[in-house]
Amino acid sequence: MTMKTTIAYLGPEGTFSHQAAQKCLESNPGNINLQPYPGIAQVLYAVENDETALGVVPAENSIEGSVNITLDLLARDIPLYIKAEIIIDIKHHLLSHSKDLNSVHTVMSHTQAIAQCRHFLETRLKNADILETTSTAEAVSRLNSHGEGLAAIGSPESHKIYQVPILHPDIGCYPHNQTRFLLVGRSPETNSLSSKTSLVLSLKKDRPGGLYDILGEFAKYELNLCKIESRPAKMGLGNYLFFIDCEAGSNHPDLLKVIDSLRTKTGYLKNLGSYRCIS
Amino acid sequence: MTMKTTIAYLGPEGTFSHQAAQKCLESNPGNINLQPYPGIAQVLYAVENDETALGVVPAENSIEGSVNITLDLLARDIPLYIKAEIIIDIKHHLLSHSKDLNSVHTVMSHTQAIAQCRHFLETRLKNADILETTSTAEAVSRLNSHGEGLAAIGSPESHKIYQVPILHPDIGCYPHNQTRFLLVGRSPETNSLSSKTSLVLSLKKDRPGGLYDILGEFAKYELNLCKIESRPAKMGLGNYLFFIDCEAGSNHPDLLKVIDSLRTKTGYLKNLGSYRCIS
Numbered sequence: 406m407t408m409k410t411t412i413a414y415l416g417p418e419g420t421f422s423h424q425a426a427q428k429c430l431e432s433n434p435g436n437i438n439l440q441p442y443p444g445i446a447q448v449l450y451a452v453e454n455d456e457t458a459l460g461v462v463p464a465e466n467s468i469e470g471s472v473n474i475t476l477d478l479l480a481r482d483i484p485l486y487i488k489a490e491i492i493i494d495i496k497h498h499l500l501s502h503s504k505d506l507n508s509v510h511t512v513m514s515h516t517q518a519i520a521q522c523r524h525f526l527e528t529r530l531k532n533a534d535i536l537e538t539t540s541t542a543e544a545v546s547r548l549n550s551h552g553e554g555l556a557a558i559g560s561p562e563s564h565k566i567y568q569v570p571i572l573h574p575d576i577g578c579y580p581h582n583q584t585r586f587l588l589v590g591r592s593p594e595t596n597s598l599s600s601k602t603s604l605v606l607s608l609k610k611d612r613p614g615g616l617y618d619i620l621g622e623f624a625k626y627e628l629n630l631c632k633i634e635s636r637p638a639k640m641g642l643g644n645y646l647f648f649i650d651c652e653a654g655s656n657h658p659d660l661l662k663v664i665d666s667l668r669t670k671t672g673y674l675k676n677l678g679s680y681r682c683i684s
Numbered sequence: 685m686t687m688k689t690t691i692a693y694l695g696p697e698g699t700f701s702h703q704a705a706q707k708c709l710e711s712n713p714g715n716i717n718l719q720p721y722p723g724i725a726q727v728l729y730a731v732e733n734d735e736t737a738l739g740v741v742p743a744e745n746s747i748e749g750s751v752n753i754t755l756d757l758l759a760r761d762i763p764l765y766i767k768a769e770i771i772i773d774i775k776h777h778l779l780s781h782s783k784d785l786n787s788v789h790t791v792m793s794h795t796q797a798i799a800q801c802r803h804f805l806e807t808r809l810k811n812a813d814i815l816e817t818t819s820t821a822e823a824v825s826r827l828n829s830h831g832e833g834l835a836a837i838g839s840p841e842s843h844k845i846y847q848v849p850i851l852h853p854d855i856g857c858y859p860h861n862q863t864r865f866l867l868v869g870r871s872p873e874t875n876s877l878s879s880k881t882s883l884v885l886s887l888k889k890d891r892p893g894g895l896y897d898i899l900g901e902f903a904k905y906e907l908n909l910c911k912i913e914s915r916p917a918k919m920g921l922g923n924y925l926f927f928i929d930c931e932a933g934s935n936h937p938d939l940l941k942v943i944d945s946l947r948t949k950t951g952y953l954k955n956l957g958s959y960r961c962i963s
Contacts, residue, residue, distance in 0.1 A: 520753075614906070620899060629893075632914065632924070633895060643911070
């Protein structure tokens with residue numbers, strides 16, 4: 406009997422994280438099962454504490470930007486690494502048993518979905534209360550046990566699973582809406598097909614050109630950066646951690662040279678891993 | 685009769701934005717009055733549409749990072765500029781008429797306050813609903829018209845104004861909690877005492893070292909960057925706007941040279957203004 410690999414994801418069924426976890430399953434069929442968890446932190450703690458081998462969490466949305474809690478928890482000096490990334494197209498529907506928008510007094514959803522539909526909420530539902538839930542599907546699942554007046558922002562997938570009518574389709578503000586999910590585990594990925602590497606670092610001291618020096622190491626070997634993002638180091642305003650994604654996998658001949666040269670120029674440095682995109 | 689200058693702020697009374705607006709008033713007494721608005725977007729639209737001369741909005745918290753909607757609205761190619769920055773120390777209390785934590789079924793607050801108290805909420809109030817409000821003071825103001833079971837995360841100031849008991853003091857996760865507010869207007873600040881300049885830009889094309897080139901212009905003149913932050917350009921994953929703060933005011937001899945050299949290296953460039961810190 407072979408042990409199954411379990412992937413933790415931000416549940417319940419029907420979240421965008423669930424869709425991303427299903428893509429991991431399709432690319433490795435047969436030996437994986439999926440386990441929902443109630444929050445992003447809980448997914449990452451499940452992997453960290455060896456409850457599950459892997460976890461899937463949202464990292465970045467093309468409209469709202471980074472998912473702060475994911476970056477902050479990955480940045481820590483613990484064995485948690487990126488094994489793959491998964492890109493999912495996002496569409497938001499307003500789901501409700503109410504007969505029209507006028508009778509909606511409360512809209513529930515995840516904070517990122519709320520932000521991505523802010524224009525619709527502020528113009529068409531400006532008097533409604535906004536109730537934050539731990540996921541979009543959690544909001545939709547609550548509609549069945551309540552009466553009129555409640556609505557949820559949810560995915561086309563959750564509309565099907567929970568069988569709640571679409572009161573208004575496609576209420577997002579922007580057409581180019583995608584979310585990047587990360588598959589994480591306790592050891593770095595060893596698949597040689599990786600095409601991207603993520604690092605998190607702090608500058609050694611506050612001096613002119615500190616970040617410029619760091620980026621110079623990548624430029625020296627013509628490694629393209631696809632993302633640079635600062636997050637508060639939570640030590641007061643002006644102290645940052647930098648998240649850098651570069652377009653080089655573990656087989657790139659110069660990647661290790663760059664990382665080695667960064668060790669002497671950074672206060673803190675964690676290689677989050679080299680990985681591929683599952684699509 | 686002299687016309688009074690009106691400053692719009694994220695209301696109601698007792699928000700941290702209100703405290704920041706009051707600091708602007710103290711530094712320019714006599715001729716300013718304050719006008720609350722129900723959201724960050726509404727404050728910025730009030731300035732943009734000439735309803736008020738000035739506005740105060742939160743821009744960045746030392747724990748949670750940037751306030752996305754503020755950055756996204758300031759980045760647009762319209763005449764909206766930073767006139768000053770104001771730093772406020774943040775402390776969060778759990779305010780409620782309930783007798784103990786066990787009887788709290790719903791916690792209300794602004795999304796950033798909720799994020800900054802996440803550890804307390806997840807460990808001590810894990811079964812409570814989280815209701816998002818447009819400001820911390822809005823949440824506290826709602827407590828008076830409701831009975832038991834409701835709580836709000838609010839400031840020491842709003843505790844006094846709305847006379848709601850402190851059920852649990854200081855529930856924030858981190859000790860170094862400060863928020864940076866911006867005073868904005870329709871023209872760039874002309875005060876020569878400015879000490880910082882903010883720019884927003886996009887890279888001209890996706891090539892190795894694009895951002896490195898930009899930062900090189902600052903390094904060439906030894907201008908220190910105090911912040912660099914990427915935000916989605918909302919044109920799909922991988923397209924970013926960069927917000928750069930540098931420690932040089934409008935009187936710095938090299939600032940204009942750097943900005944001029946950036947014009948040829950950027951796709952989009954907006955000088956958000958040179959300004960001072962009001963403390």
